[in-house]
Amino acid sequence: MTTAKQISAEERSAAEDAVLLSELAEALRRVRRGDLKVRLPRRAGVAGEVADAFNEVVSVQERQHLDLRRISRIVGRDGRLTERLDEEGLDGAWAEGQRAINSLIDDLGRPTTEIARVIVAVADGDLSQHMALEIDGRPLRGEYLRIGRTVNTMVDQLSSFSNEVTRVAREVGTEGELGGQADVRGVAGTWKDLTDSVNTMASNLTYQVRSISQVTTAMARGDLSQKITVSAKGEVAELAHTINGLTDTLRLFAEQVTRVAREVGTEGKLGGQADVPNVAGTWKDLTDSVNSMASNLTAQVRNIAQVSTAVARGDLSQKITVAAQGEILELKDTVNTMVDQLSSFADEVTRVAREVGIEGKLGGQAQVRGVSGTWRALTENVNQLAGNLTSQVRNISQVSTAVAKGDLSQKITVDAQGE
Template identity: 75%
Template sequence: MTTVDRTETQSDADAVLAELADVLTRFRRGDFNVRLTRRSGLAGDVADRFNEVVAVHRRSTREVRRICRVVGREGRLTERLDHEALDGGWQETAGAINELIDDLVRPSREIARVIEAVAAGDLTQHSELSIDDRPLRGEFLRIGHTVNAMVDQLSSFTAEVTRVAREVGTEGKLGGQADVKGATTGTWRDLTDSVNLMASNLTNQVRSISQAATAIAQGDLSRKITVGAKGEVAELADTINSLTDTLRVFAEEVTRVAREVGTEGKLGGQADVRGASGTWKDLTDNVNSMAANLTSQVRNIAQVSTAVALGDLSQKITV
């Protein structure tokens, strides 16, 4: 080989190495579009192999990006990398990514299963803390415990509210209160307090109404419903209080007329029950009619008796 040939060969080698250095630098920086120029001989073989490596990297990157999109964004949890078509470290890397997706999907599906059951009203389901004989760890374990605690809280709250509603509303056991263990803060505490306040108010209102009604039945017309109430319960309380007032006035008036006419001999007395209507008006009218008839009869008898006493035998009882 002449000196010129050796110089040209060295120059070609330097050019190949310079191109390789540039391409490797760009490849290291993540540029998977780089390629070595095709050449003959050993340099061509090296270029072909390098270009194949870059192509594999490019395909792998596209495939990983696709999996990230379809699994992470589109929610297609059954998609996986095709690692069977790869060899060696490429296959191991794809298999590791698939295993990562599996590890993420399994607890997510388990949590979704429990949440769907809760949404459907089934509070018996709990998140498994060991899936496929692989116990959950870290954040997955914490989330699993949190979901299970939520289900237990809902179950306890539902059971207690149902119990109080059954005891107060169906069985008539007043005074029931919900006791939801662990409900010390937040919405659960607010809901529990609201249910207990409702049950307490209902208990106080019904007991007050019952006491007033019992007093009326026993002839005690001094009792009134004083417990605070609104809406229909307030209307019912006002109605019973009005009933008590009407009964008391009616009783007082009937007693007065009976005393004046029957005991004190004051004839002509009439009961005056203000606002009386319906049966109360009929009863008042009957009492007044009885008092009026009795007055007329007694006065007529008295007139005749007085006339007889005075020697006037012409008078007769005409009432």
């Protein structure tokens, strides 16, 4: 028969089991709601083992939850791809779950690290790197494969773009080979716009430099009819405007110099001056030099003409007084010397003619120093004339005097001709 004591123990155990089950149900509901702080109080016997087992399961879940939050923050936010979940002390599905997440981080980290390696190389200007499409013996798949191929295509396009731009820049900017164009195949969007911009720049530079070269070459050959007509902006437009202005200035300068040279040198129209407005620097100096030359020549030639005209009119009082150098100075000295000699010659001939022909002073001779050529011959002829006349007149006088004295033995023996 069952005693009252036994019934009381069974009732007490049933009551404790009911309390445990109620607490366990409430704790499980809290765990399901995400409350991992819940714990069952410690008990003796089987109920205590159940409570301890529950508490261990919840502790493992809480630890895993905290570890997942930690790894999410460190890997996902801080970007530290070397961090992993702690698998120590875990077995079975718990350890498998940790290893699965760690494997996921590995699978996510390796392509990301590879992408970062290539992007860093590109940022450093190294376009020789490519993203490996097989990592640790495992080929990339899905989105990672697509991203890898996209990154490698981008690197190839950048490399091709860089090579072509460098080639065009070297040919046009360094080697002077105009007309070069960048050829980057398969590009679109910004890369195509950049390629087109580089080619437009190279094309514009080619047209502009060739036009400038054509005009300057024509200018160097003396053809001042060319102008830079290519479209340009900024400093190139300023250069084109400057060269065109230079061409206009040179053409006007050439026309004015040619006109002055023709008038002064060919047509004999003295006093001409070159009129080149708005010039400065060397061009103003050249214009002033041409005008100074024309002015000097005008003054010199007019002075020489004035003296020559005076000489032709018998006026030997004029002298060339204009400032001169070089051959003009030699000509000035020669003409002035000639005037002096002509004046001296005229004075001496006049004196001898007056003495011999008017005053009857025979024996006079013209003294003209430093003459030669015709002037010396003329001086000698005048002196010979005076000498002959002196000899003849004196011989006639001697014979006439003797006759007057009754001496008829004298005869005129001097040489004479004509009358």
